Amino acid sequence: MIDIEVLSKLFNNYYYFAAIILFIIGFHTMLTHANLIKKIIGMNIMETAAFLIFVSIGYIEGGRAPILDEGFDQIYMNPLPQALILTGIVVAVSVTAYALSLIIKLYQHYGTVDADEIARIRSYKP
Amino acid sequence: MNLNYEHLPVIIVALLLLAAFLEPIVYRHKKSWAAPLVIASMAFFALSSLYLMAAVNYHGPFNYYLGGWAPPFGIELEIDYLAVFLLLTFSVIGLIAIVYGLQDLKHGLKDEVLGWYFTLYLLLMASMAGISVTNDLFNMYVFVEISAISACAIISIKESRECIEASLKYLILSTLGSGCILLATAMLYMITGHLNIGYLNDVLPRVMSHYPNNILISLGFFVVGYGVKAALFPLHVWLPDAHTAAPSPSSAVLSGLVIKVYAAAFLKVFLKAYPREIFLEIPVMEIVLFLSVLAILYGSIVAMVQEDIKKMLAYSSIAQIGYVFLGFSLMGQRAVAGGLLHIFNHAMMKSMLFLAAGIIIYSTGIRRIRDMKGLGVKLPLTMGAFTIGALSMVGIPGTNGFISKWQLALGALDLGRPIIVVVILLSSLLNCLYYMPIVINAFFGVKGEPELEIGKVPGVMLYSILFLGFGIIFFGIYPAPLLAFLQKTVTAIL
Amino acid sequence: MEDLLVRIICRLVVPFVQLYGLYVITHGHLSPGGGFAGGAIVGASMILFALAFNLEAGSRKLSHDISLLMESGGAIGFILAGFVAMLLGQNFLTNKAAGFPLGVPGNLFSSGAIFFFSVAIGFKVGSTMCTLFYNLIEGSDRHRSSE
Amino acid sequence: MNLAAVTAGETARIYHIWPVILPLIPLAGGILVFALGRLSKRIYPLLSFLVTLVTLLSTAGLYPLVKQGDLYCQLPKFMAVGLSFRVDLLSFIFALLVSLAWCVVTLFSLPYMRQEKYSLTYFVFLLFTLAGNLGVMVTGDWVTFFLFFELMTVASYVLVIQNRTDEAMHAGMYTLVLGIAGGLVLLGGVFLLHSLAGHVQISPMMLALQGVPAWSLATILICFMVGFGIKAGMIPLHVWMPRAYGASPAIVNAFSSGAMVKAGIYGIIRIVLLVFTPADMAAKEAFHFAASAGYVIIWLGLITMVFGALMALLQNHAMRLLSYSSISQMGYIIVAIGSAAYLFGLEEAMGFSGAVFHAINHTLYKVSFFLIFAIIFYHTGEYRLDRLGGLWRKFPLLMVFFLLSFGAISGLPLLNGYASKTLIHDALLEAHHYYHTFDIYLAERLFVLGSAFTFCYYAKLFYCTFLGPLPEKYNVNYHTSFLMYLPLALLAAGIILLGIWPNIFIENYLLPAASQFQFYRGGIEHLTGFHFFSEAPLNASATIFLLAVLLALIGFRFRFFWWKPPANLSVEKIVLQPVVSFLYRMLTHLGPKTDNAINSFYYKIASDFLALCRVVGQMDSSLDSFYENSSRKAYQIVEKSRNLEDSLVDAYDRSSKGAYQLIERGQLVDESLNEAYDLSSMKAYRLMEKSRQLDESLNSAYESSGRAAKNIYDKTAKMDNALNMAYERSGKAAKELIVPGKDSTQTSKRKSKVSSSFKINPMEWNIKNLNFDTLLLAIMLGIVFFVLFFFR
Structure with a gap:
């Protein structure tokens, strides 16, 4: 029996739920895929989850964008998390770009982007 | 015009960034100005940190509001004793490392990437300065990310296979750590609505009982996030490869400063943002203590069996960062002061050891410890400095390593934990077992093989490590002002 | 890639995309968007151009030197704009209190220094995106040719 | 300082740099x-002697x-x-002793060191060691x-490691590690x-330590005793001494035995x-603690003494014999210190002066033995006793010196050893007198036996060196x-002077030093005018000599003295070496083993995790089939709706037929219109034709250029392919190249042992798969949360 209250909580906070799912997907991708590019994709998905959580903190049902305009007395959303997450996205983009460039270099050296393969080449087991 | 010293911290960060962005242009168009520019900006950093330390010591800590926005909305910089202490440490060691590096890097790096190296170095320094002074969790996250990327980049700039792989590993793990830090920050923001450390400290006790899970999750994420970045024991896996593969000045900065800055950020978050009552309920500091004890023993034991000198030093770093975390997690006055002192001391010792190893590699190409027999005759000053560093690592009195061990041990005894003293003494013995044979072989080992080819060692490199060696001795014999300052720091934190 | 259609349409679209990007950059304080979003759009337009034609054509439009200069210049401009406030006796990055005039809300020039910040960020982001793209592509190309 | 307070401000404190x-x-x-x-x-040996x-002069001053x-x-x-320095009389005596020994031996080493290879390092470090040794004596905290x-x-x-032989290097490392370990325990x-x-x-400190449980006091005392005991060669910790003495030149051993060992003794005192x-004479617990500590120390000393003497008897190497003699x-001295502690409040001054006096005497005669x-x-190049002999003919003067020291160390009256031994013996007798226990009686007897053994092994040394046949070479x-x-000669003069007039020395130096301690006044007064040459001590001495001669x-x-015990029968071989080697092996194996364990742990967790993932995947496929079913249903619904549509189409058809007829009529009208259009369109068509021709020619031009471009493109693609292939091949080759390269043949013996016993390659430790690193992070996160949740 699933408690109805828990369910309703989950339903009301569906964005947190989605964030957790995204996080797990990302982590799963990072853990299980030996392909380095897939790893980076997983990393991005994970970061997206973090961004989603952050943005959803500032989200208000029915609120409008916080721009100074006529009719300013309406409910508006907290702009701070969005601004912060914009920064976060910049950071994530740069990390991704850097990681990809490293992977290109690694491919030049090893001829593969498979982490297992690289580890196998580096550590030779008799 | 009203430029008083309160603007200095932001000027430091901004000027370092400015210099970092100028560097590629300068290097492309006027190559000979690039090195003086980086030296000048680092010297400015060091001098202004010194001035700031004096000012803060005289006038007391102060806050700085970026853009004139007061804390709950704007980003606040808090320049307290801790911040100036960290700034001074980073700037002085950073200056020495880059002065040394100018010679070494010309030897080890391709010409076209040297300008980028300077950019990355200045970015790294700017971000470390930023982490030291900021009082805002998200701002700290951004600086942490900048430092992570630039730290990875100064490893991978030497495009060898090991460097690339090590830095990719470092990048991925450290990004995971950053993700953890971001999530933890989000958790705290969710329940308090603040990112400012001071406000968090005010609000958290009130919301503690309502949202226990959020606090718990944030604690866990912070421990793992900063733990992986600072190479706390089971999360250290990236460190040995990364610090071994990097060019010597990079290793010195990475091992001496970069892992320390995360430890300091850990201190800031855990002891300044969270109220102390939380640690009575949630045993997170006990976990960190346990891990740091393991780190001390593990690092020393594994360092014993290493063959490559830089790898040995890297493993030793794992043990030494354990000391820092040990001091922080004990949360006593003297213990935290000991941890902070060890940040400073170990920054000096380890950078000097790495730089000395760099000289050895530069002039002879030797990396393996066994080949270093009789090197003391060929490179007397280098090996002499190395000896001072090794003695300091062992904790022989008269070197600064003894002082931090003394402080940590007494801090542990203040809190009634004699077992920590046993750990510290045991690790000193282990340090002796792996540092002393190097020194002994270098000076007294009888060399049977043909004579070594010794390249000429540039004077700048030699002077920089001698300067650090002098610092080790000086702060080993006369630590009183530093200890008094740390006493103030710790009183302000706890 | 030598699809005539793509090239023609690209030629047609790129100016508008860039104009839109500039609009987003300059109206950052009035509508959603700003330096980063607009800069990304401008950068994307250059990437589009380079994809539709080829790398050489793209780099002819925006040479490495210029892009390097813009990249550094954007960041330097941002920091210098921050320093202006300090020279005026206020904290770093201070806007109104430092004497930047705020116009009527809703007008283009109604945000004081933020306008400059947006423009600087736009430059930086746009050129950085181009540089990243070129570096990634050329990095793998250079390897191919050297093998 | 506190001394002064307790002993009624007798000693003033003088601030002096x-x-x-x-x-x-x-x-x-x-x-x-x-x-x-x-x-x-030329200059530096003389200079170091001057230093x-x-x-010495400034100490004496x-x-x-x-x-x-x-x-x-x-x-x-x-x-x-903060550093603090303090010199009271005891420190002064020891400092003088140390600097005297140092000065004398440095004088000796001026001619001795002329041939040595590493004489500069010898003289430099000699002075550094002197600084340490002297510093120990003058410190205040x-x-x-x-x-x-x-x-x-x-x-x-x-x-x-003066000789730089392998043996010396090993012994040196042993000494250094033990010394630092002892220092750390002390710390x-x-x-x-x-x-x-x-x-x-x-x-x-007992006043400040009041109320501290006895076990923590005992812990402190044990830490200090271990630290000093290693330096002083107390029995279970003596192992470095014979090794180091056996491997280093006699002159270094003279320093070590004459001065450095005294640092340990000084510390114990x-x-x-x-x-x-005991700070307060009335505090019973403190007394009890001191007495029981003293009891233990007496027995430690006795064991050290008798065991050292027995081991010395069996040695065949002069340096090793003298090292065991030093231990003995x-x-x-330790017995004397122990009895002083045991007799607290009674006759502790006796044990104290015995200890200090014996330390001084030991320096005098042991240094002369080593010299x-x-x-x-220097002349023969030989320390082994079975290769020496009959040297009295060659070195008669040396024999005289030897006999003098021999007499002193075995306690011949009128030589200095007699006086200090008498004091120690008397202290034991006093202990027996006050406590009347059998153990102390036994201790006193053992002391006599040990003294007799001392005579025996020196007799052996004398016999083997100076008597017997002289080897030809x-x-x-x-x-x-x-x-x-x-x-x-200087040392001999000291031996004789102190032996004949011991009272002068004791009354002028030792008793003032003792009075700076918190000793019982009566005990000190008892010692003034002590009759060394009265009947009882002479009797005891005679007993010892009789026993000794008999034994000899x-x-x-x-x-018996030439009996060689099996090599495995030493303390070192039986206890210490296995322990040390076990510890070392454990340490060196612990790293890889932990690493291995962690690795396999990760593998296990990873495989479990993958199984979990598979379950998730099955769930995924069932979801897929669910989708499929639902889509089939949807299809059926669509089918039905199509039937409906068909009927609708019929209705449309019928209505459209009517419409068709209507349109047909309209077409007629249209046709007429069309004709009119046709004429006009003909003209337009001609125009079009011309434009089309233009277009075609343009098209063909485009096409030919396109084809050429395509050719170039194809060629580059082919080249690319070929390059790819070549690269792949070279990559494979590189892999093959790399793989054997990793199998380093030059790993050290130690490492290969380690790796063979644990079946891992040392190169492999630091190379972990990225999967595992991230997994590690995940596990860490999990553990942290687990602990936090459950121990909150």
């Missing part, structure tokens, strides 16, 4: 010697000041707790003490003392008789420098 300068003289001198040694080879002479009271000096800003103690340990390492004691008492001054002095002599053997080695004329005999005769007759 000189105690700080004292250890700095040889330190600075060492640096000077090092600097000059690079310039000229030791200056040290302190006497008028010390007589008035304690000299102290504090440098509060130095190191973490334990941290400063530790500072100089470590300086001595590290600097003396270089003296031990642990200092930490505990600091945390319990709040300060680390070398002063009575300070910690047992000063720091743990340290046993005497005698240094001369013998030593039958040449030797020239011995006058400078080598001078130190021996038996030993020589049945050649």
Whole structure:
């Protein structure tokens, strides 16, 4: 029996739920895929989850964008998390770009982007 | 015009960034100005940190509001004793490392990437300065990310296979750590609505009982996030490869400063943002203590069996960062002061050891410890400095390593934990077992093989490590002002 | 890639995309968007151009030197704009209190220094995106040719 | 300072900078010697002798000041707790002893070192070690003490490895590690003392330690005893001594035995008789603690003494014999210290003066023994007793010196050993007198037995060296420098003077020193005018000699002294080496083993995790089939709706037929219109044709250029392919190249042993798969949360 209250909580906070799912997907991708590019994709998905959580903190049902305009007395959303997450996205983009460039270099050296393969080449087991 | 010293911290960060962005242009168009520019900006950093330390010591800590926005909305910089202490440490060691590096890097790096190296170095320094002074969790996250990327980049700039792989590993793990830090920050923001450390400290006790899970999750994420970045024991896996593969000045900065800055950020978050009552309920500091004890023993034991000198030093770093975390997690006055002192001391010792190893590699190409027999005759000053560093690592009195061990041990005894003293003494013995044979072989080992080819060692490199060696001795014999300052720091934190 | 259609349409679209990007950059304080979003759009337009034609054509439009200069210049401009406030006796990055005039809300020039910040960020982001793209592509190309 | 308070302000405190300068003289001198040694080879030995002479003179010059009271000096800003120096009479005596020994042996080494290869490092580190040794004596707190103690340990390492042979290097490493380990244990004691008492001054602390449980006091005492015991060669910790002495030249051993060992003794005296002095004469617990500690120390000393003597009897190497002799002599001193602690409040002054006096005497005769053997080695190059013999013909003067020292060490009346042994023996008798226990009686008997053994092994040494047949190859004329005999003569003079007039020395120096401690006044007064040459002590001495001669005769007759115990029967082989090697192996294996364990743990977790993932995947496929089913249903619905549509189409058809007819009519109208259009369109068509031709020609031009471009493109693609193939091939080749390259053949023996026993390649430790690294992070996160949740 699933408690109805828990369910309703989950339903009301569906964005947190989605964030957790995204996080797990990302982590799963990072853990299980030996392909380095897939790893980076997983990393991005994970970061997206973090961004989603952050943005959803500032989200208000029915609120409008916080721009100074006529009719300013309406409910508006907290702009701070969005601004912060914009920064976060910049950071994530740069990390991704850097990681990809490293992977290109690694491919030049090893001829593969498979982490297992690289580890196998580096550590030779008799 | 009203430029008083309160603007200095932001000027430091901004000027370092400015210099970092100028560097590629300068290097492309006027190559000979690039090195003086980086030296000048680092010297400015060091001098202004010194001035700031004096000012803060005289006038007391102060806050700085970026853009004139007061804390709950704007980003606040808090320049307290801790911040100036960290700034001074980073700037002085950073200056020495880059002065040394100018010679070494010309030897080890391709010409076209040297300008980028300077950019990355200045970015790294700017971000470390930023982490030291900021009082805002998200701002700290951004600086942490900048430092992570630039730290990875100064490893991978030497495009060898090991460097690339090590830095990719470092990048991925450290990004995971950053993700953890971001999530933890989000958790705290969710329940308090603040990112400012001071406000968090005010609000958290009130919301503690309502949202226990959020606090718990944030604690866990912070421990793992900063733990992986600072190479706390089971999360250290990236460190040995990364610090071994990097060019010597990079290793010195990475091992001496970069892992320390995360430890300091850990201190800031855990002891300044969270109220102390939380640690009575949630045993997170006990976990960190346990891990740091393991780190001390593990690092020393594994360092014993290493063959490559830089790898040995890297493993030793794992043990030494354990000391820092040990001091922080004990949360006593003297213990935290000991941890902070060890940040400073170990920054000096380890950078000097790495730089000395760099000289050895530069002039002879030797990396393996066994080949270093009789090197003391060929490179007397280098090996002499190395000896001072090794003695300091062992904790022989008269070197600064003894002082931090003394402080940590007494801090542990203040809190009634004699077992920590046993750990510290045991690790000193282990340090002796792996540092002393190097020194002994270098000076007294009888060399049977043909004579070594010794390249000429540039004077700048030699002077920089001698300067650090002098610092080790000086702060080993006369630590009183530093200890008094740390006493103030710790009183302000706890 | 030598699809005539793509090239023609690209030629047609790129100016508008860039104009839109500039609009987003300059109206950052009035509508959603700003330096980063607009800069990304401008950068994307250059990437589009380079994809539709080829790398050489793209780099002819925006040479490495210029892009390097813009990249550094954007960041330097941002920091210098921050320093202006300090020279005026206020904290770093201070806007109104430092004497930047705020116009009527809703007008283009109604945000004081933020306008400059947006423009600087736009430059930086746009050129950085181009540089990243070129570096990634050329990095793998250079390897191919050297093998 | 606190002494003064308790003993009714007898000793004044004088602030004086000189105690700080004292250890700095040889330190600075060492640096000077090092600097000059690079310039000229002649000067530096003489210079270092001058430095030791200056040290000796400045130490001696302190006497008028010390007589008035304690000299102290504090440098509060130095190191973490501040350095403090203090010289009272006891420190003065030891400092004088140490600098005297150093000066004399340095004088001896001027001629001796002329041939040695590493003489510059010898002289430099000799001075550094002197600085450490002297510094130990003049410090006022334990941290400063530790500072100089470590300086001595590290600097003396270089003296031990003077020969640079493999044996010497090993012995040196052994000594260094044991020394540093001992220092660290000592440091642990200092930490505990600091945390319990709040300060680390070398002063009575029992007042500050009141209420501290006895076991923690005992822990502190054990830490200190282990630290000092290693230096002093107390029995279970003596193992480094025979090794180091056996491997290093006699002259270095003279320093070590004559002066450095005394640092340990000095420390034991300070910690047992000063720091743990019962502060309040009425505090029973403190008394009890001191007495029981003293009891244990007496027995430690006795074991050291008897065991050392027995081991010395069996040695066949002069240096090793003398090293065991040193251990045995340290046993005497420890017995004296123990009995002093045991007799607290009664006759502790007796044990105290016995200990200090014996330390001084031991320096005098042991240094001369070592110097005698240094001369013998200088000429013959031999320490092994079975290859020496009959040397009295060649070195008659040496034999005289030897006999003098021999008499002194075995306690012949009128020589100095007699006096101190008598004091120690009397202290034991007093203990028996006051407590009347059988163990103490036994201890006293054992003491006598040990003294007899001392005579025996020196008799053996004498016999083997000077008597017997002279080997042929030593039958040449030797020239011995006058400078080598001078130190021996000085020492002999000391032996005789102290032996004939022991009371003068005791009353002028030892008893004032003792009165600075918190000793029972009566005990001190009892000692003034002690009758050394009365009947009882002479009787005891005679007993010892009779027993000794008897034992020696038996030993020589049945050649017990030449019995070689099996090599595996030493303490070192049985206890220490297995323990040390086990520890070392454990340490070196622990790293890889943990690593391995962690690795396999990850593998396990990863495989579990993958299984979990598979379950998730199955869920995914069932979801897929669910989708499929639902889509089939949807399809059926669509089908039905299509039927409906068909009927609708029919209706439309019918209605459209009507519409069709209507349109047909309209078409007729249209046709007529069309014709009119046709005419006009014809003209337009011609125009079009021309434009089309233009277009075609343009098209063909485009096409041909396109084809050419395509050709180029194809070619580059082919090239690309070929390059790819080539690259792949080279990558594979590189892999094959790399793989054997990793199998380094040059791994050291130690490592290969490790790796073979645990089946992992050392190269592999630091190379972990990224999967595992991230997994590690995940596990860590999980563990942290787990702990946090469950232990909250």
